Amino acid sequence: MSLESDLKAPADDNFNKRDGPFRGSSMRVAKPTTPAPGCFSCFTMRAKPKEREVDVILIGAGVMSATVGLMLKELEPEWKMMMFERLGAPGEESSNGFNNAGTGHAGFMEPNYTKEVKNSDGSLKTVTTDKVEHVCEQFLSSRQYWEYLTRKGLLPSPDSWIHQTNHIALGVGKDQVEFIKKRYEAMKDNPLFKSMEICLPEEKAKAKEWAPLIMKGRDPSEPICMTKVPHGTDVDYGALTKAKIVAFQELGGDLRLHTEVKDLKKGSDGKWTVTTCVNGAGSGWAYNKAKFVFVGAGGWALLMLQKAGIPEVNGYMALPVTGDWAVCQNPEVVAQHKVKVYAPGAPGAPPMSMPHLDYRTIGGKEMLLFGPFGSMTMKFLRYGSVLDAFKALKPHNILPTIGALSKNLSLAVMLMTDVFKSGAGKLHDIRHYYPEADPDDWVFIPAGVRAQIIKKDPKTGKGMLQFGTEVVSNKEGTIVGLLGASPGRLSLQ
Ligand SMILES: Cc1cc2nc3c(=O)[nH]c(=O)nc-3n(C[C@H](O)[C@H](O)[C@H](O)COP(=O)(O)OP(=O)(O)OC[C@H]3O[C@@H](n4cnc5c(N)ncnc54)[C@H](O)[C@@H]3O)c2cc1C
Incomplete structure (x- = not known):
């Protein structure tokens, strides 16, 4: 079993109890037993999709949905709220302790x-x-x-x-x-x-x-x-996310794991119908109606907002960047570095190329993390699909995407350099910070995915890459989503 799966779940973490590691496509995600309800669904479905109505739907169970859900539950205790998460536990994507720098x-x-x-x-x-x-x-x-x-x-x-x-x-x-x-x-x-x-x-x-x-x-x-x-x-944002979602449920919030949102559409009454699927005994599909939808889907927020068809998301695209951490668990070494150390990157280098040597406590376990070493991916989530980038590409965002990529070749070069970096090359980087690093003390594990925003520059109208976060909502304010690399940092985590 890998280091990552060994350490990811704290001992008292009921959400995370599992026998096997979560890895790449082996991560269990919701799969329907029948095709999506569409024009031929009447011929193929075994049972009618379930219909439910609530006040608020939260898509995703990362730190952002956890926060918005908990705040809303405190402000409006009587409102019915459902939170849908496609994975088997909250906080397993970017919010997981090993997927960010903490x-x-x-x-x-x-x-x-x-x-x-x-x-x-x-x-x-x-x-x-x-x-x-x-x-x-x-x-x-x-x-x-x-x-x-x-x-x-x-x-x-x-x-x-x-x-x-x-x-x-x-x-x-x-x-x-x-x-x-x-x-x-x-x-x-x-x-x-x-x-x-x-x-x-x-x-x-x-x-x-x-x-x-x-x-x-x-x-x-x-x-x-x-x-x-x-x-x-x-x-430990993963532990914080899980704790907030426990509180959300204690206040009456309804969390549904292994449940993927497949579609969302606004009806003539102004309410949203959010279509979910599970691998269930019934049809597997459900139509969930709500007055307000929060899209806390991390890297998939763009795809969800595109499905919602709101014009406010036109022109946006995402550039997914992932990477690896180097992890040191030698207690003698860890005891000497109970600090976080950041240094400037090379001149002109993007923010995510600035490595750091961090003391971390994840699930109660102390360790050092160094990195991240960047790499490219087509997935918008760590447990996403290689088709994510293709699905998100639309006629309205092609030109901004070409413009942004052509202006940021240095990022592509940096990522490619890291992709082809050998173990010795990575050790060289660690030793820039920690000159006596012993190679046997360091193992490499995957980090999460940052879906950086690509959009039209409001001043020039040309494509630009933005390293921050943006809140995108429709004009009525009935659907709100977060796009960008660090939504967790944008508001109250
Ligand atoms: C390498 C790296 C380092 C970072 N370092 C830091 C740091 O040091 N400090 C900091 O503050 N931030 C850091 N961040 C950023 C931080 O991790 C994120 O901003 C934050 O975790 C995002 O939270 P979220 O809830 O928006 O998304 P996520 O945590 O990604 O959660 C989204 C959830 O939505 C679910 N989902 C998506 N689509 C669907 C669907 N259709 N149906 C159902 N569920 C769905 C996903 O499975 C996931 O659980 C880092 C990020 C990375 C990648």
Whole structure:
């Protein structure tokens, strides 16, 4: 059995109890016993599709549906709500602990939230702080919300899903050292970042104390600079998702696992009919009517919104990017790196190409994750289909897609370089952070899929790739979906 399947389920995790590993197409997904209801369905179906009516339908059981569902259940306890999940447990796609980096993104260490501002001679003047402040405020709102849920007894002990972890921004080499210093200068007086400390290149003893693995065996002449924020977090988003969905059900929410949404259409009464299928004793199909639909389908949100036929999604496409983590479980090594360390990527490199060396606690198990090493896929979800990208390609998004891809060849080159990277090549990358890394301590496991947004640039009308997240809804506000790479970060996780 693989490391990943061994570690994925915490001991007390009823959702995850299973005998075999979830892997690629072996993941059990809902399959109908009969063809989809369509024009010939009257000849082929054994039984009539079930009909149900509720107030709210949530598609997917990832962290976003879990959050929206729980919030709505608290606000409107009497409303009937159903959540449909095609897999056998909540939080098994991007929200699973092994499929993301588990960083509580508060801007304490991520270099890509602060953009460089240059002097006229090309030297670094300062960095911008508007984005990093916004990200930090958003994450602090999440923490307040989680605290509220914990105090109310709707979330279990925080120790089962969130841990304090120092967040360290690392600069290696002259240019990166300059960047880390300027970033510190620009951020340190802001109350949000007041606890940030700096470790200058000459403070070698301090650097060894902050991050021993980063310093051991490193060439002493190599300039190194770090900043540290002591109240950073590592979050097991998979455990958080499952806990929220337990609370959603305790408040009366109805979760249906192994149930895939196949279609959704708006009726003349303004209500949505969401067609689901299961491998069931009856027809397997059900028509579920609701006033409001939340599309928390992760990478498949685009396909669902396209099926809904809302014009607001026209022009959007997704670029799926996946990858691998390197995982270290040697307890002696893990004990020396109870921090998360992010460093700037190569000049012009996209945000997801910036690897990091992270202390993680997933399902109660401590370990280190390094990466991700990027790679290309046609699937929009880890347990999606290789046809996802073809299905999403429509006449209205072909030109933006061509435009965005032609402008982002560097991303394709980066992904291809990582795809063909050997074990030794990956070890070389790990050793950039941890010079004495022992190859026998590291194994490679797959990460989740990020479905990056492709859309028309509102200014130029040409295709562009966007690394953030967008909320797409119809004009009546009766269907809302999240597109993009990190919807979890967009709102209250
Ligand atoms: C490599 C990587 C690293 C990341 N690192 C971080 C990080 O450090 N910090 C952070 O905050 N975020 C991070 N993210 C982003 C974060 O993981 C996601 O933003 C978040 O998990 C998305 O949650 P979601 O609920 O929208 O989607 P998901 O968790 O993907 O859930 C979608 C669910 O919908 C289900 N579904 C889809 N279609 C259907 C259908 N038709 N019928 C029924 N069910 C359906 C899926 O099976 C799935 O369970 C990372 C992502 C990746 C890939």
